[in-house]
Amino acid sequence: MTHSIRFKFILFILAILLVLLLLLNTYPITSSRDAVFQEKRSSLSGQAAVVSSALGSLERLTPDGVSDVFRFLEISSFDRIVVIGETGNVVFDDGHDAPELDDLRTALEGRSVFRSVFANASFSSSVSVPIGTQNALIGAVALYESDTERAGIILSIQQRIVILSLVIGIFAILLALLFSWLILRRLYALTRSMNIVAGGDYTHRHVVSGNDELSELGREFNALTEQLELNESQRRRFVSDASHELKTPLASIRLLSDSILQAEQMDADTMREFVADIRTEAGRLQRTTEKLLDLSRLDDGVKVVPEPVDLKQVTLDALSALTPLARDRNVRLDSALDDGCVIMGSADDMAHVIFNLAENAIKYNVPDGTVMIRLSQDADTVTLTVEDTGIGIPEEDRLNIFTRFYRVDKARSRASGGSGLGLSIVHDAVIAHGGSIRVGNNKPQGSVFIVSFPRPTLEEIGI
Ligand SMILES: Nc1ncnc2c1ncn2[C@@H]1O[C@H](COP(=O)(O)OP(=O)(O)OP(=O)(O)O)[C@@H](O)[C@H]1O
Ligand SMILES: [Mg+2]
Structure with a gap:
């Protein structure tokens, strides 16, 4: 070619x-x-x-x-x-x-x-x-x-013109050959780089020189390869993290069932205790796999037909679902929800977003702490804020908390049944809805999550 x-x-x-x-x-x-x-x-x-x-x-x-x-x-x-x-x-x-x-x-x-x-x-x-x-x-x-x-x-x-023509002709052909060789040599090099990357070596970078269109192509190719390398390493980390997350509860279940099987005689109460533990671990497995499925659905980018979602209603539902947990932890749930905060999207996704943020605010709170959820809107943005008076998130962890399986305090989070996937789901769902999410400090202590969505026009809502 x-x-x-x-x-x-x-x-x-x-x-x-x-x-x-x-x-x-x-x-x-x-x-x-x-x-x-x-x-x-x-x-x-x-x-x-x-x-x-x-x-x-x-x-x-x-x-x-x-x-x-x-x-x-x-x-x-x-x-x-x-x-x-x-x-x-x-x-x-x-x-x-x-x-x-x-x-x-x-x-x-x-x-x-x-x-x-x-x-x-x-x-x-x-x-x-x-x-x-x-x-x-x-x-x-x-x-x-x-x-x-x-x-x-x-x-x-006439004779001189003929000689001149011959000289010009030969010179032009030589120049054309030289030029095509120079261009094609660089194209060959780029093709070689592409073959290397296609072979799976994402660390390979094309050597770019000059500043013309071909160099631009080389730079674009390198950027693409970098992205591939990043994706590939994220994929590997995800697979290894996911296997690890699934392995731990499975190992517990195995251990617990072995204990039951090996015990010659076990009184009914102890047996019940063991089975209850098995049930807890199975519940953890179920939650993790459900969250993984949610994430994979968000990854696929399957577009649900957007419908008007009243965030106030979704928030009220989430709050009532979380009331028992808040009571358990001795945390007060407060809210200030404006009417008419409607966005276009999926009600299920919004339920996940609000539930996960509010659940975290309760789980990572202190006894007698408070959770405050606000909903407001201005000309072009609908804003959801979840404030808590809890343990807060150290500055250096803030960039990572939206990464899959990332937990600030591994032991504490796992003990509370967390898989480290909640905020990844929140993040991906918010982005899929064209919104943005930020995290900051709450005063005097605790965290605040601020989520903004573009406010739809009346026409989009279908009014
Ligand atoms: N409001 C908060 N205050 C303090 N730390 C938080 C808060 N929200 C999240 N974190 C930290 O960020 C980590 C990631 O949160 P995320 O919701 O993704 O996972 P999780 O709560 O551990 O598990 P899951 O939500 O999947 O059950 C948590 O483990 C916790 O350390
Ligand atoms: Mg969570």
Whole structure:
């Protein structure tokens, strides 16, 4: 395929070259030839007028009379002169072969004839004019002239142009070859890099030099490869984290069931305790896999048909679902929810967002702490804020809390049944809805999560 690009490129250059050289080889020659024709016509016609008027002074055209006139005029620059009388008879001819009389006969009818041809390295020109007045024509005279000097100049110019054309042609082809080689060499290098990356080596980077379109392509390719490398490492980490998360509760379940099976005798209460533990671990597994499925659905970017979602209603539902947990932890749930905070999207996703944020605010709170949820809107944004008075998130962890399986305090979070997936789901859902999420400090202690969504127009809501 690359060969064909080179082939097409050279062909293109050749075509342009051919047109240019054709023009160069024809236009100057034909135009200077035409100029010579023009000049011949006027000089020969002028001389013919002089000769004709001199001959017109004779009463009759006789060989002797004509010769006398020519001698008197001292004409010597013509190759041949032919004079015919009024009947068409040849009166004077200083040529060797039989003269061509057609033009002379036309002249005898009162019309002058001029001819000039450029052939055999010479301009051969002739002019035939009538002799006498319009009413009394007594004959016609033809002057023949050949000019090898000017023809020679034109021929030598032509020769030089041909040589020049050859030199230009060879030079242009060499340049085209060099240029295509320079371009194609870089394309080959880029293709090699692509093959290496396609083979799975995402650490490979294309060496970019210069600042033209090909360098830009190389840079874009490197950026793409970098993204691939990042995705690949995220994927690997995700798989290993997920396996690890699933492995721990599975190992507990195995251990607990082994204990039951191996015990010779186990009283019913102990057995119940073990089975209850197994149930807890199975619940943890179930929650983790459900969250993983949520994430994978968000990853797939499957677009649900957006519907108007009243965030106030979704928040109230989440709060009532979380009331038992808050009571357990001795945390007070407060809210200030404006009416009419509607966005376009999926009610399920919004339920996940609000539930996870509020659940975290309760779980990572302190006894007698508070959770405050606010909902407000301005001209173009709907804002949800979840504030807590809990343990807070250290500055250095804030960038990572939206990463899958990331927990600030591993032991504490796991103990509270957390899988480290909640905020990833929140983040992905918010982004999928065109929104943004930030986390900051709450005063005097605790965290605050601020989520903003674009406010839909009335038309979008369908009002
Ligand atoms: N409001 C908060 N206050 C303090 N730390 C928080 C808060 N919210 C989240 N975190 C920290 O961020 C981590 C990630 O939160 P995330 O919700 O993703 O996971 P999780 O709560 O541990 O588990 P899951 O939500 O999947 O049950 C938590 O483990 C916790 O350390
Ligand atoms: Mg959570």
